[in-house]
Amino acid sequence: MSDLAIVAEKLDAVDELAGRRAEFVLDTASDRAADAAGVYLDGNSLGALPAVVPGRVEDVVRRQWGELRIRSWEESGWWTAPERIGDRIAPLVGAAPGQVVVGDSTSVNVFKALVGAVRMAGEGRDEILVDATTFPTDGYIAESAARMTGRTLRPVAPADVPGALGERTAAVLLNHVDYRTGRLHDLPGLTAAVHEAGAVAVWDLCHSAGALPVGLDEHGVDLAVGCTYKYLNGGPGSPAYLYVRRELQDRFDSPLPGWNSHAEPFGMRTGYEPAPGALRGRVGTPDILSMLALEAALEVWDGVSVEAVRAKSLALTDFFLECVAAYVPAGRVECVTPVAHEERGSQIALRCDDAGDVMKRLIERGVVGDFRAPDVLRFGFTPLYVGFADVERAARVLARTLG
Amino acid sequence: MSDLAIVAEKLDAVDELAGRRAEFVLDTASDRAADAAGVYLDGNSLGALPAVVPGRVEDVVRRQWGELRIRSWEESGWWTAPERIGDRIAPLVGAAPGQVVVGDSTSVNVFKALVGAVRMAGEGRDEILVDATTFPTDGYIAESAARMTGRTLRPVAPADVPGALGERTAAVLLNHVDYRTGRLHDLPGLTAAVHEAGAVAVWDLCHSAGALPVGLDEHGVDLAVGCTYKYLNGGPGSPAYLYVRRELQDRFDSPLPGWNSHAEPFGMRTGYEPAPGALRGRVGTPDILSMLALEAALEVWDGVSVEAVRAKSLALTDFFLECVAAYVPAGRVECVTPVAHEERGSQIALRCDDAGDVMKRLIERGVVGDFRAPDVLRFGFTPLYVGFADVERAARVLARTLG
Structure with a gap:
């Protein structure tokens, strides 16, 4: 195990939001099929499915619409x-x-x-x-x-x-x-x-x-x-x-x-x-x-503080930058996201000449980010379900893909 | 069985769209609980649930969103x-x-x-x-x-x-x-x-x-x-x-x-x-x-002609007017929907002084239409799932409610 993988493990162990991951549908058969990387860093485009949603939607469709019909405008709070x-x-x-x-x-x-x-x-x-x-x-x-x-x-x-x-x-x-x-x-x-x-x-x-x-x-x-x-x-x-x-x-x-x-x-x-x-x-x-x-x-x-989310988000993006610096050959990508915390959102954007192709190969290998024209690899870090081990793995796969 | 109930039975027997009713979720426990009338005449406000929908929605939520996530924008045709x-x-x-x-x-x-x-x-x-x-x-x-x-x-x-x-x-x-x-x-x-x-x-x-x-x-x-x-x-x-x-x-x-x-x-x-x-x-x-x-x-x-729907719609609204005329005491309601076919949509609107209260009681008795201010009882006839027996029953319950 690399040094950074060990760091990731330690960070995950003390992450107070780590338990929230179980509230999402992740690590599915589709994720595992994709080279076992299974890291979803596109929650800044489409958030993962919260596990509570399918049952609720089924109730809305079958009971509220199917049985109560028009009455649901009042009775179901529509x-x-x-x-x-x-x-x-x-x-x-x-x-x-x-x-x-x-x-x-x-x-x-x-x-x-x-x-x-x-x-x-x-x-x-x-x-x-x-x-x-x-x-x-x-x-x-x-x-x-x-x-x-x-x-x-x-x-x-x-x-x-x-x-x-x-x-x-x-x-x-x-x-x-x-x-x-x-x-x-x-x-x-x-x-x-x-x-x-x-x-x-x-x-x-x-x-x-x-x-x-x-x-x-x-x-x-x-x-x-x-x-x-x-x-x-x-x-x-x-x-x-x-x-x-x-x-x-x-x-x-x-x-x-x-x-x-x-x-x-x-x-x-x-x-x-x-x-x-x-x-x-x-x-x-x-x-x-x-x-x-x-x-x-x-x-x-419920019970999540936005401040805790922000703290973890910054830790995740900091750690991603650290892993990228350690794994990716110098000069291959350029970070266009500000390094200063007060100027950074919850994503990291890396400029790279063949960004469109690189993202395609990354996705094939199970690291899902997205490409934004003309030359940006975009990785979103959703603190409720992305962990530090995910981040380390993503950087490792990125380095292999760029290598 | 009344004469009109017998007529309804005959009309249903020769209705080429009658088989379509099975493609909708109707006659549920909620419908039967409501005085056993279970006639939904509010499809002009909210159509009934087609039986194919819940399974499809479940697939969209669980597989397309939950497993494929962002890939579904292309792969699932979103x-x-x-x-x-x-x-x-x-x-x-x-x-x-x-x-x-x-x-x-x-x-x-x-x-x-x-x-x-x-x-x-x-x-x-x-x-x-x-x-x-x-x-x-x-x-x-x-x-x-x-x-x-x-x-x-x-x-x-x-x-x-x-x-x-x-x-x-x-x-x-x-x-x-x-x-x-x-x-x-x-x-x-x-x-x-x-x-x-x-x-x-x-x-x-x-x-x-x-x-x-x-x-x-x-x-x-x-x-x-x-x-x-x-x-x-x-x-x-x-x-x-x-x-x-x-x-x-x-x-x-x-x-x-x-x-x-x-x-x-x-x-x-x-x-x-x-x-x-x-x-x-x-x-x-x-x-x-x-x-x-x-x-x-x-x-x-699929396989339904709008012309057949129109023919049945007119037959349903004609029959409803016939049943209302036969069952409801004269002068109690006034039809504000044109009698001429070329001027009639697929609903019947009856003006009545206490329309709001009447509709409330009708719904309690399982005949679901709606009220439109200030004084209109509105009944919509959806040819794909409303039958002639429904129509006769609705008119009968209406007469009882107004009586």
């Missing part, structure tokens, strides 16, 4: 699921209850949040700033939000945002963690700068929620969105969420005022009157199967 | 599900392949369709017409679409649409079947009138698709949306669909240009370039659990 599940996510992103609602895709929620933000900012401000390095959908949707509200969209690197802010700025859309590099941006500092300029701050939490503390309330974030299928393990394409800070909810003027956001949805009234609170972020009928699978998946967070 | 399932719905609404895409809620699709329609109509046309009797969400969303495109929204009763059309009309949003009264509107005639005025026709098929022929291609409809949880039995809140006529697809300029509608989604490019075809109607990551449950549910349509 109707209130978007707010209820929002409140379950709230503590994970540092939000008090009543500010998060679940439903629709991240893209649709970016549209709601950004148009809502621009409308809060008022007529005089005609520019939207967007993270120039953003996951593309935020940029595309921001372009549409700008076009439809008569504003100008200006892409700016997050570090340049403070200098770009001004009296023209209506809203700023930023990513908490960069999807490609894994860089963690300064949410408290940037939010404060946005506020100082009198603008509205919108954060995309897709790559941070469930991996590190977000502190939405604490840092005075105005609006935020995030997906639930990465570190929250909600399942493929599970519904996203929208946060609107309590003080702003009455001024949240949604561009998608569907009947589910009406003050009295079953009044079937011709005139629209928005519901108070988080409810106002709803649109149409919620997709119950995906939503209740997510609700079950969130149970793995 | 990525292409929106178009593939759209093509499965297409023949049910009279559309050739490549024009229907599944995803998002009906409300979100109304927004896409209506903004897209207004943009097709061009700058010179500044008015949107909307069905004044519409299900509310279409009206709310149309108001937002009008506001965000700088147009004026004008509610008009469907019958008055031809007279309201003119050079100012950009787009018209209509319901194929009225959600409250069950009135079937003249889709071919109204579409032709809209086109004659040079405007764009958008139809909401929520209450018609799966119950009667729609003929989107045949009648030259421009854009259409519909839900899948009513007559298509996709499950609670299952994703909706968007139809864009092939000739218009290149001009469809979506207000929600998420990364899933990009020509090269994994190119991760900063600039948006829309995909060709139906794909352009996609937005964000599709909710796979709900979507693949819907795909399984659509298998009950």
Whole structure:
């Protein structure tokens, strides 16, 4: 056994989150078939299946839908699921209850949040700033939000945002963690700068929620969105969420005022009157199967502190970098994720010329990360189910694949 | 046995769709517990569970998500599900392949369709017409679409649409079947009138698709949306669909240009370039659990002709009216659904003063319809699983409840 394998064993032995791994479906026949490596480092794209989910989904399908049918909208709590599940996510992103609602895709929620933000900012401000390095959908949707509200969209690197802010700025859309590099941006500092300029701050939490503390309330974030299928393990394409800070909810003027956001949805009234609170972020009928699978998946967070998750996440990524440095020939890969803890999310991105091919071979050997164009190997570390031995094994297989 | 019960028995015996009932989960313990009536006439709100669905969902959760994980986006066909399932719905609404895409809620699709329609109509046309009797969400969303495109929204009763059309009309949003009264509107005639005025026709098929022929291609409809949880039995809140006529697809300029509608989604490019075809109607990551449950549910349509469904639907609603006339004391209820076949969808709406209370008692007695404010008892007839004996029993229980 190598020195680092021994270190890994010791780290796993004292890992207070190690027991959580048993709450997930891992080490399946498919994993073992793949060269026995069986290391899943793609939870930042699709979280593993929590063991509680299949039984819950079966109950939703067979009993709630199959037997109770329409009665389940009340009796099985379907109707209130978007707010209820929002409140379950709230503590994970540092939000008090009543500010998060679940439903629709991240893209649709970016549209709601950004148009809502621009409308809060008022007529005089005609520019939207967007993270120039953003996951593309935020940029595309921001372009549409700008076009439809008569504003100008200006892409700016997050570090340049403070200098770009001004009296023209209506809203700023930023990513908490960069999807490609894994860089963690300064949410408290940037939010404060946005506020100082009198603008509205919108954060995309897709790559941070469930991996590190977000502190939405604490840092005075105005609006935020995030997906639930990465570190929250909600399942493929599970519904996203929208946060609107309590003080702003009455001024949240949604561009998608569907009947589910009406003050009295079953009044079937011709005139629209928005519901108070988080409810106002709803649109149409919620997709119950995906939503209740997510609700079950969130149970793995019971008794887990986000601080403990963050501590383990940093330990995992530190250890991965250590193993890569020890095993991989110098110069073969370049780490594009910041080394400083305060600038690192829960992934490591390695630049390498033939990244697409390398990732293919890695996956064949049972180490599942992903490739992001043009040249990035991306490895996500989900503290609830990734251990230090996994990390050491992954680095070893990577070295063999690159060698 | 009453005369009408004998008639029902004979009608069931010659019903060519009678065998389809076995493909649904019905007559469960919950149904029998409810006074043994067990008649589900609310498939126009939430379709019953197709028996094939639970096993399929279990496979999606346990194997596709739990074992294959991220690989399923390719290997299990997750990525292409929106178009593939759209093509499965297409023949049910009279559309050739490549024009229907599944995803998002009906409300979100109304927004896409209506903004897209207004943009097709061009700058010179500044008015949107909307069905004044519409299900509310279409009206709310149309108001937002009008506001965000700088147009004026004008509610008009469907019958008055031809007279309201003119050079100012950009787009018209209509319901194929009225959600409250069950009135079937003249889709071919109204579409032709809209086109004659040079405007764009958008139809909401929520209450018609799966119950009667729609003929989107045949009648030259421009854009259409519909839900899948009513007559298509996709499950609670299952994703909706968007139809864009092939000739218009290149001009469809979506207000929600998420990364899933990009020509090269994994190119991760900063600039948006829309995909060709139906794909352009996609937005964000599709909710796979709900979507693949819907795909399984659509298998009950294999070998079913929509014409046969329509014939049975009319026979069921005719027979219900006959039974109500025979059993219910005169003057106690008033039918607000048109008697003429060409004006009737697949539901019967009865106005009655204490409709809310009556429906509550009906449900206690095992006849499940629903109440729509202010005074309507709504009964939906799903030809794939409702039989004539059900209809006679429902009318009998209704008479007893009203008596």
